[in-house]
Amino acid sequence: MRWRRSPEFLKLWTAIGISAAGSAVSGVALPLVAVVGLGASAGEMGVLAALRVVPHLVLGLAVGVWVDRVSRKGLMVGADLGRAGLLGAIPLLAATGDLGMGYLYVAAALVGALTVVSDTASLALLPALVRREELVEANSASMLSQTLASTAGPSAAGVLVQAVSAPFAIAVDAVSYVGSAVATYLIKEPPRGEQPRTQKQTLGVKELFGDPVLNPLVRSATVAAVAGAMQGPLVVLYLVRDLGWSAVQLGLAVTALGVASVVGALVAPAYSRRLGTGRAYLIGQSVAAGAGFALALAWWPFVFVGQVMAGLGMTLYGVPQRALRQARMPDHLLGRTTAAWRTLVIGGQTVGALVGGLVGTLLDLRAALVISSLGMLAGVVLAYFSPVRSTR
Structure with missing residues (x-):
């Protein structure tokens, strides 16, 4: 495939795959922390699930303008490190007995917001790393890594939860975001031309x-x-x-x-x-x-x-x-x-x-x-x- 000759896209593809694999693990482990570790009710589980989605609706348009104004690579690195810190704190709080639903709510909302930033920036960065005629193949490769992660991730999460408990399984996701940040940092982001003034205030x-x-x-x-x-x-x-x-x-x-x-x-x-x-x-x-x-x-x-x-x-x-x-x-x-x-x-x-x-x-x-x-x-x-x- 022609996109394999683009080292910068390969770095982005690696970052997407690593973070998707970790996210698939925490997608199973985080609800288990709430249910098994904290005895969450059905209502609390509904709130927890909603908080991960709401940022897409509330912040999406504003994030899009931001992504077009600053370094997309920088936003992705910052979002990865932020998610690593938020999720990495969960096993630490669980070990000290200080973990509660309040922190899970905050973490879910902030991780959701950072995911909006990262996903929007990566989709906008991808076309700059491959040629126009390679867009279909590059998007297929990106979707393949995400699909593989979502297919195998839940099974891997079950094994990890069984082996080390749900809070410490989430640590795997935190580490994956660090790995994704490193791969993203190595990308040589192409320079962008000056943005036309007449279109700066639009929301897309x-x-x-x-x-x-x-x-x-x-x-x-x-x-x-x-x-x-x-x-x-x-x-x-x-x-x-x-x-x-x-x-x-x-x-x-x-x-x-x-x-x-x-x-x-x-x-x-x-x-x-x-x-x-x-x-x-x-x-x-x-x-x-x-x-x-x-x-x-x-x-x-x-x-x-x-x-x-x-x-x-x-x-x-x-x-x-x-x-x-x-x-x-x-x-x-x-x-x-x-x-x-x-x-x-x-x-x-x-x-x-x-x-x-x-x-x-x-x-x-x-x-x-x-x-x-x-x-x-x-x-x-x-x-x-x-x-x-x-x-x-």
Whole structure:
């Protein structure tokens, strides 16, 4: 692959992979600290989970402007070291008996805020480290490392928690952020030209909706995100309560999704080149939309087909849409347009999860899965009848 000839991108790719692996561990270990170590209630767990997401919605647009004004590499290093310190304090406080839910709340919120900074800066820095024609391959490699981490990380976290306890498993994540900071620090960040004065105060939303290709793309992705997130809180409940699946069967289904995501990231470059980025996005989103229909059939082979479709589709549409955004925006707007995109899409996922729970309660879980997939297909239609379809 051509991107392998870019030593600066390889450093960024290494940093992303290291921090993603550590984050996958703490994603399991942190809730266990709250539940097992501190006896957290369901309400407290809900607050803890929400505090990790809220910064994406509250800070996203402002962070985007900041990322376009200062060194992106410097922001990433600072965010990594900040997260290392916040998480590294958890095992120390646990060892002295001073750890409480108050600190976990603070750590969750601040780690979430620093993650917004780091993710936005890394997505904006990536296009400066590879050539334009390598964007799809570079994004595929980046997504592959994150997917591998999210697939293998929970299992590794379980082993670590069993071996050394949940608070000390979080120390692994803290160390991973230090490693990520070192890899990022070694990147030679290319100089940026002077930012046009007329665009300094924008937040990126105007630029996204002002582009003839990105306008329908962001509308499509936001609608699909709202609809797709309806399935998030329902799938486990559906498999366990309605279908009577065991924990082993559930684990196999989750593994199938993870493996399909890895396969999707591996084939995404050739797939996107063959079809063109616009059609690759449309087909990938359509594949992901079919997952809910397959799950609703309620027969175990179709459940696994649905999980494979969800994992495969996620990367087959995710890689080309990232490349399209990066290719169509100038460098001085990449930070804010990336942040604007993430605010809309992550905000949509928050709304979708709440709507999914409501629909699943008022109707039933199978109906909610079907409605979710229909909503995702509506997002595909928005992009199909637009310049996205013919964009290469």
